[in-house]
Amino acid sequence: MGAKKSIEMPNNKPNNKARNRLGLPAELLLTGRSALFLDVDGTLLDIAPTPDAVEIPADLLDTLSSLQQTLDGALAVISGRTIADLDRLFHPLVLPAAGQHGFELRLDAGPIAQPGGTDTRLAAVRARLADLTRAYPKIIVEDKSHTIAIHFRATPADEEPLRRQLNLIVGEIPDRPLLLAGKMVFEIRPAGINKGTAIEFFMRHTPFAGRAMVFIGDDRTDEDGFRAVKAGGGLAVRIGSLAGSAADCALNSPQQLRAWLKGEAARLARRGA
């Protein structure tokens, strides 16, 4: 258990300056009627050289547990990791969670729903990729069940022909899946499922429904979440720069976010007591 050293927040006066004395945006305030959505890597936790090397600061679990209680359970993690991985990270907490960018959804400690689970669009992609592998034997196809990655690190000169072939493949499939280009990799995933649809899922269910949304993220894949939250009148917060982002305000670092969450947890707990 971490030391209960609370951070005193200034009074929430209507004419608060744009940034309060902790250097935080003035609109960053939770109430007992907030629904809080948190990305994990690069947002709640500092980025580590490998996903397995991330560290959970000692008092973060206390903070999240306290917020879960004061928000009546309306706190969810929205991540690219699998939910099994999130449970391992946040043990012993079992949080409402969206894994694999919304391809896995879990409202509470119950079963995990997979909105893209038996996706026939990707089944069609799989069949076509078998032919592609014969034509380009050096590519590596990594099937992550909800996303298929086509690595061409061993044959970089094939990038453009591969892109053309993959565009043809996804183009022939109804409800055309997305083809995304990364570093030495292409990724194919079904369209229509992302962090935004994940947040919308939670907002259709108790205890989230009807609450004021706050989503905090740091990356390109969080922009779908920012847009969904703003469309619902909520607050979108980015860790890092606001340049090119749909977010309303920014925090500097995961460390600053954790300090803010800790302060808010203490403030809400005092109120509820």
Ligand SMILES: [Mg+2]
């Ligand atoms: Mg992130």
